[in-house]
Amino acid sequence: MIRKYGWLIAFALSILALDGLIMHWVEYMTTDIDKCRNMNSVNPLKLVNCDNL
Numbered sequence: 306m307i308r309k310y311g312w313l314i315a316f317a318l319s320i321l322a323l324d325g326l327i328m329h330w331v332e333y334m335t336t337d338i339d340k341c342r343n344m345n346s347v348n349p350l351k352l353v354n355c356d357n358l
Contacts, residue, residue, distance in 0.1 A: 340352035
């Protein structure tokens with residue numbers, strides 16, 4: 306039974322690991338730079354770097 310479905314278990318574990326890595330990467334990329342709203346701008350919905358304010 307393990308030999309028959311071993312590839313399926315390995316595939317599922319690799320997909321779970323890949324999903325975890327992708328979610329970690331997306332979270333890192335979105336929280337790396339602090340974004341702020343410039344309320345004095347023409348478009349206050351546009352996010353800018355907080356250092357520029």
